[in-house]
Amino acid sequence: MFNKSIRSKNLLVTGGAGFIGSHVIRRLVNKYPEYHIYNLDALTYAGNLENLIDIEGKENYTFLRGSITDEDYVSTIFKEYRFEGVIHLAAESHVDRSITDPLAFAKTNILGTMLLLNAFRALWKDNWKGKRFYHISTDEVYGSLGKTGFFEETTPYDPNSPYSASKASSDHFVRAYGETYNIPYVISNCSNNYGANQFPEKLIPLFINNIIHNRPLPVYGDGNYTRDWLYVIDHAIAIDLVFHKGINKETYNIGGFNEWKNIDLVKLLCQHMDEKLGREKGGSEQLITYVKDRPGHDLRYAIDASKINRDLGWSPTVTFEEGLSKTIDWYLANEDWLNNVTSGAYQQYYELQYQ
Ligand code: NAD
Ligand code: DAU
Numbered sequence: 001m002f003n004k005s006i007r008s009k010n011l012l013v014t015g016g017a018g019f020i021g022s023h024v025i026r027r028l029v030n031k032y033p034e035y036h037i038y039n040l041d042a043l044t045y046a047g048n049l050e051n052l053i054d055i056e057g058k059e060n061y062t063f064l065r066g067s068i069t070d071e072d073y074v075s076t077i078f079k080e081y082r083f084e085g086v087i088h089l090a091a092e093s094h095v096d097r098s099i100t101d102p103l104a105f106a107k108t109n110i111l112g113t114m115l116l117l118n119a120f121r122a123l124w125k126d127n128w129k130g131k132r133f134y135h136i137s138t139d140e141v142y143g144s145l146g147k148t149g150f151f152e153e154t155t156p157y158d159p160n161s162p163y164s165a166s167k168a169s170s171d172h173f174v175r176a177y178g179e180t181y182n183i184p185y186v187i188s189n190c191s192n193n194y195g196a197n198q199f200p201e202k203l204i205p206l207f208i209n210n211i212i213h214n215r216p217l218p219v220y221g222d223g224n225y226t227r228d229w230l231y232v233i234d235h236a237i238a239i240d241l242v243f244h245k246g247i248n249k250e251t252y253n254i255g256g257f258n259e260w261k262n263i264d265l266v267k268l269l270c271q272h273m274d275e276k277l278g279r280e281k282g283g284s285e286q287l288i289t290y291v292k293d294r295p296g297h298d299l300r301y302a303i304d305a306s307k308i309n310r311d312l313g314w315s316p317t318v319t320f321e322e323g324l325s326k327t328i329d330w331y332l333a334n335e336d337w338l339n340n341v342t343s344g345a346y347q348q349y350y351e352l353q354y355q
Helices: 019-031 049-055 071-081 095-098 100-125 162-181 203-212 232-245 262-277 308-311 322-333 335-341 345-354
Strands: 009-014 034-042 059-064 085-088 131-139 185-190 193-194 217-220 228-233 251-254 260-261 286-290
Touching: 009 019, 009 071, 019 034, 019 049, 019 232, 019 260, 034 049, 034 071, 049 059, 085 100, 085 232, 095 100, 095 162, 095 251, 131 162, 131 232, 162 185, 162 251, 185 232, 193 203, 193 232, 193 322, 203 217, 203 262, 203 322, 203 335, 217 262, 228 232, 228 262, 228 322, 232 251, 232 308, 251 308, 260 262, 262 286, 262 322, 322 335
Parallel strands: 009 034, 009 085, 034 059, 085 131, 131 185, 185 251, 193 228, 217 286
Antiparallel strands: 228 260
């Protein structure tokens, strides 16, 4: 358990300018004035300081631009700021990009995680009281489910994409450093997140953006792939809880109890978009286009989140209808954000991916 003490603690959050990281940073900065939160982010295509405009001036928040793969920089900031806790989200996170450039995923997700673990270990040596390394991982490490069953914390790892293999590997290193060097750690494996500030390469924001611009909605394969969706704020709440109350060396699965076949989700999204844009009923559905399948596409993910529910009292607070509606509203109200992130390199990515 990571206990707060009266004196201030320096915490490092990596990847805080990204989608989930920005929601985590906002929560921690606002809720814990006694912490100083350092956000280490390389600002890759997925990192965006616009996501944090509302908290950038807070006294207990500092942004550090750098890469987790830069050994000297990582070691310098650990020495300088003496982080007692680390919440590690920085990663290459998109499966399709991992298929095009697997090595980039190995570098950031495996090597980057190891360099953080090394720096944490070098700083505290055997003085581990009150310290914690929290590694944020994914349900994709468990591979693919058939039509039934759920991923439990004890499900054997069976990753199928270079992304999930790199995340699985980083999970193993965290666990190995815990066993070998006594680094106190926790890991959580979460299902698909959705919400504000998600980069429009992932299904929901990509399709919202395409509907706005009347572009085709590229559904992979037959569209019968299933994902379990969780509103990002509920993930941030779970991360706060696991960081503070999770038991050392434990893993927690986090999920929405909310499975959707892609094609059903896309149709629901189209209905909402028609209503919100004042379009004719069924208009957006006309944009659905079946395209070549993703190689190694996992059929189904579904999380059994009963452990975090039972042991830490967490469950999702936002229903999918409500979360999806809020998410669409956010993108419609933030078209400048969408336009900014889809200018430049995005076009090149899009053409290559969906040619
Ligand atoms: P994201 O791609 O939106 O953000 C990743 C962030 O990491 C960006 O700000 C990027 O600039 C930063 N980053 C990338 N490489 C870096 C490097 N070398 N050094 C420093 N910063 C770097 O990702 P996300 O969707 O917010 O995911 C965050 C974490 O949560 C990842 O570890 C991911 O595997 C995990 N996760 C994501 C989901 C999901 O549905 N999005 C679900 C479960 C777990
Ligand atoms: O399960 C957690 C994971 O969820 C996270 O670890 C990953 O970081 C995150 O990217 C996400 O992975 P997915 O591959 O499940 O998400 P994505 O949004 O890319 O795709 C969701 C489903 O939609 C998947 O079955 C593929 C399909 N899809 C996706 C895109 C981008 C399409 O049919 N067409 C598309 O254009």
